[in-house]
Amino acid sequence: MESGIFDRIIMQLVTGLYWTLCLSMAASILSLIVGFVAGLIKSIHVPIITYVVNFYTYIVRGVPFLLLLFIIYYVLPFFNIRLSPFIAGVLSLVIHEGAYMTEIIRSGIESVEKGQHEAAHSLGLNYFQKMRYIILPQAIKITLPPLAGQFVLLIKSTALISLIGLTDLTRVGRQLTQRGENPFLIFFIVGIFYFVICYPIINISDRLERSV
Amino acid sequence: MSGINQDIMVNINNVCKSYGQLEVLKDINFSVAKGEVVVICGPSGSGKSTLIRCINRLEKINSGEIIVDDISIQNPKTKIVDISKNIGMVFQDFNLFPHMTVLKNITFAPVKVKKLKLKEAKAIATKLLERVGILDKADQYPSSLSGGQKQRVAIARSLAMQPELILFDEPTSALDPEMVGEVLSVMRDLADDGMTMIVVTHEMGFAREVADEVIFLDDGVLIEKTTPEDFFNNPNHKRAQEFLSQIL
Numbered sequence: 001m002e003s004g005i006f007d008r009i010i011m012q013l014v015t016g017l018y019w020t021l022c023l024s025m026a027a028s029i030l031s032l033i034v035g036f037v038a039g040l041i042k043s044i045h046v047p048i049i050t051y052v053v054n055f056y057t058y059i060v061r062g063v064p065f066l067l068l069l070f071i072i073y074y075v076l077p078f079f080n081i082r083l084s085p086f087i088a089g090v091l092s093l094v095i096h097e098g099a100y101m102t103e104i105i106r107s108g109i110e111s112v113e114k115g116q117h118e119a120a121h122s123l124g125l126n127y128f129q130k131m132r133y134i135i136l137p138q139a140i141k142i143t144l145p146p147l148a149g150q151f152v153l154l155i156k157s158t159a160l161i162s163l164i165g166l167t168d169l170t171r172v173g174r175q176l177t178q179r180g181e182n183p184f185l186i187f188f189i190v191g192i193f194y195f196v197i198c199y200p201i202i203n204i205s206d207r208l209e210r211s212v
Numbered sequence: 213m214s215g216i217n218q219d220i221m222v223n224i225n226n227v228c229k230s231y232g233q234l235e236v237l238k239d240i241n242f243s244v245a246k247g248e249v250v251v252i253c254g255p256s257g258s259g260k261s262t263l264i265r266c267i268n269r270l271e272k273i274n275s276g277e278i279i280v281d282d283i284s285i286q287n288p289k290t291k292i293v294d295i296s297k298n299i300g301m302v303f304q305d306f307n308l309f310p311h312m313t314v315l316k317n318i319t320f321a322p323v324k325v326k327k328l329k330l331k332e333a334k335a336i337a338t339k340l341l342e343r344v345g346i347l348d349k350a351d352q353y354p355s356s357l358s359g360g361q362k363q364r365v366a367i368a369r370s371l372a373m374q375p376e377l378i379l380f381d382e383p384t385s386a387l388d389p390e391m392v393g394e395v396l397s398v399m400r401d402l403a404d405d406g407m408t409m410i411v412v413t414h415e416m417g418f419a420r421e422v423a424d425e426v427i428f429l430d431d432g433v434l435i436e437k438t439t440p441e442d443f444f445n446n447p448n449h450k451r452a453q454e455f456l457s458q459i460l
Contacts, residue, residue: 118270119307123321123373124296133324137311 009176009189016172017193023086023168024155024197027093031154032147034094035101040131042102043109053102060099066160068092073164089161097154104150108143109135148205152198159194169193219246221377221408222267227276229262236262237273238432244377244425247406251419251440254429255455260412263429264379267410268299281376293325300370300378304385306362308354314341314365315350318372326373333372340368344398360391364398371402378402380411416459420444428452 038053060068072095073088083091112135120130162171173190177183222244229237236259244250252260265271267278269285269292278285281298308317318340319333328336341347344364346357354362363383370378380399384392396418403409403422413419419426419440426443428436430451436443444460447453 113305113307115303115305115307116309118301118303119309121270121292122268122296122299122301122370124293124325125321126292129324133320134309141311 009181009186012172012176013169013189013193016167016169019086019166020155020158020169020193021197023089023093023158023161023166026090027097027154027158028151030090030094031097031101034098035105038098038102039105039109042106057099057102060096061103065092065096065157066163068096069160069164085161085164085166088164089158089166093154093157093161096157097150100150100153101147104143104146105139108139111142112138145205145209148201148208152201152205155198155201156194220244221246221248221281222410223277223279224267225277225279227263227266227273227278229259229266229271229273236432237266240276240432240434242427242434242437244408244410246376246408248424249403249407249409249411249422250425250427251423252410252412252427252429253414253416253419253455254435257431258429259432260429261381264301264381264410264412267377267379268295268301270301296321296325296375297373298376300373300375302363302366302370302378302380302383304382306354306359306366306386308362308365308369310354313351313353314346314357317354317365318369321369322372336372336374337368340371341365343401344368345394358391359387360394363387363391363395367395367398367402377408377410380409380413382412382414384413384415414459416444416456428455430455 038056041049042053042057044050069088069092072092073083073085076083076088116134116138117130120134125134158168159170162168162174165171167175169190173186176186220243224240224242227237227240228235240263242250252263254260262271266273267280267285269290273286276286280295283294283298284290285295308314309320312320315334315337318337319330322328322333322336323330338347338350341350344367346361346364349357349361349365354365357365367378367383383399384395387395392415396415399409399411399418400422411418411423421440423440425437426440427434428443428447428449428451435449436447436452438448443452444456447456
């Protein structure tokens with residue numbers, strides 16, 4: 001080995017890891033916000049808006065993520081909307097994962113017993129107080145395990161963003177093998193990187209599931 | 213109890229309610245005087261729960277009028293806060309807030325809705341917990357309580373809002389038999405203290421001993437409204453006779 005494995009491989013992969021983490025975090029936070037707002041809207045049945053939200057979740061859940069990514073990256077330029085791979089990646093992840101989080105949060109809110117709403121009503125709480133102090137705290141507890149699972153899926157989906165040229169962990173790995181590094185070694189290390197990011201979340205999710 | 217009629221707490225006039233085609237309440241009329249205990253009984257599906265749920269607007273009515281303490285309950289302009297300050301409710305399934313301690317369950321609404329200081333609310337809650345006999349559970353969560361204890365907390369929670377009237381919707385139906393007594397005894401104390409109560413229950417013993425009046429509903433129609441003695445000893449209507457023969 002001429003230069004050390006560390007300089008040659010690990011440092012390169014760490015720059016890829018940086019983009020994977022940036023992408024994961026930005027997309028997680030934004031898709032959680034989308035899911036929260038849309039899930040809340042879906043659970044309270046605002047006439048027209050709920051219809052729009054339903055349309056959104058149905059469409060997105062029925063279309064492959066990769067197709068959504070390609071549409072955003074390759075089709076939007078025809079409408080003079082040119083996005084960087086990173087922004088296109090965040091946007092497509094948020095649209096896609098947001099739809100799933102919407103459903104998770106809606107089902108969490110709806111799984112709080114009707115009696116809780118009635119008790120809040122009979123004690124004179126207004127809608128905001130009821131949601132803020134009674135319904136959402138219980139709903140969040142129910143939704144945490146599936147949400148954590150969804151975050152793991154999101155992180156793993158970021159690997160697909162490498163296909164539009166973002167130099168994330170997966171893309172750096174491919175570049176290294178194209179430069180003649182041993183694919184077995186490289187993809188093994190890449191796999192470990194992903195696992196190290198995802199494992200704590202999977203672990204938390206499992207624990208939460210048991211405690212609910 | 214005659215002569216108590218001068219002070220009317222609840223007035224129910226020509227109340228009708230239907231779910232789609234199904235009429236669940238058909239032209240219901242009655243009034244409840246201040247301090248009176250009224251037990252509503254009847255076969256399942258007769259509309260008795262729906263009726264008391266209309267009294268604090270958990271259900272909307274199609275026509276008629278419900279007045280509690282000079283407030284028109286079903287008027288859309290009436291704020292839910294004003295209803296809740298006057299009317300407490302105790303549910304069959306307790307509906308305690310599982311993520312709050314017993315004490316917080318009781319202090320929460322007085323603080324948030326009546327804007328009481330936490331200290332005052334705690335003082336009231338402590339007194340109420342003592343009254344229903346579970347002060348030692350103040351810092352526990354509902355999940356660690358028995359059914360009877362939960363229901364006593366629920367009663368304390370509704371009392372904390374200092375209502376003029378409490379509605380009980382089958383308060384003992386979800387309890388194991390050995391816990392029914394402790395809840396009924398709390399309710400009996402409340403009645404003795406002069407609380408106005410409307411109670412939907414199958415506990416005929418309670419109705420006989422505590423109620424000032426018994427209302428018998430069948431198929432959405434108010435069939436009898438009379439004293440417990442009359443109701444149990446010589447019910448006028450055939451449906452009431454059949455009901456009593458099945459339940460007693």
